[in-house]
Amino acid sequence: MTRNANINEEALTVGVRPPAVILCEPQLGENIGTAARAMANFGLVDLRIVNPRDGWPSEKARAAASRADHVIDKVQVFDSLEAAIADLTFVYATTARSREVAKPVRGPDEAAVKVTGLGAEGLATGYIFGRERWGLNNEEVALADEILTLPVDPNFASLNIAQAVLVCAYEWRKTATSGALPFTLDTETNPPAKKEDLLRLFDHLEGALDRVTFFRPVERRPHIIRNIRNIFQKAELTDQEVKTLRGIIAALEGRPTRPRKDEAGEGTAGAVDLGAADDTPAERDGA
16 A cells, blocks of 8 residues: 555544445455445445355455455455344445435435444444445335435436445545545645745846846836736745746856755756755846
8 A cells, every 4th residue: 555655643543433334245256345445445444245146255355455455354244234234323225216215315425424423422333335236125225224325417326336335435534534634735844935035036037038038018018027926926836946946047047057066075067056046136147
């Protein structure tokens, strides 16, 4: 599994009990495996299988799980749906079509709020998913507390099991972690540029453009400068990005470049220092 170098601790911590995923009579080991992978993506590990057609364990499922072995290794197999949900307090039956069973119908986001709330109390919950060919029957739906359906196009409503599991798992984790992302921009390493440095960048760039008579006709110069400055203001540049841009401008100007120390500690002639452009117009113009 690929790991981020700097993981946001808030994304690692889930302080609620996660739901179980129950697959009712799945036909293909590959679908079990991809469902396990989707669960692992969002921190779910309790996978329960009711009467898998091809038996268990399944090497095809393990291969399709793409290293979600911690989910596959803990799979529980049951002879009936009743047995699979017996220890749970609240369960959703997932279905893509309306049923004769009169139960509240929720979307995945609403279901996630309910499951997260119960999980915060330490209560066991779960999502039931049906067979690849026809889903759950009415008797199985009747065992659930509520129905969960996705906001799909009614004319093409059928999802692969793993896709349905992934959507539900995603909504659960987003709710349980308040949408915490695994990583964000490190503003300590990449601080935003100060306005002083941006103004120096503008002065440097505009001076370079003046020397190549970029502003034509000259009376449009103020308008063009406003547009250029607006482009860079919207970019929310970091301190290092400003330094890099100034180094690029300096190189395009063909100025004599500063020597830079190589690994041996000796000067390297002709190397452009992109990290420290000159700061004053006088230096830039050779005064």
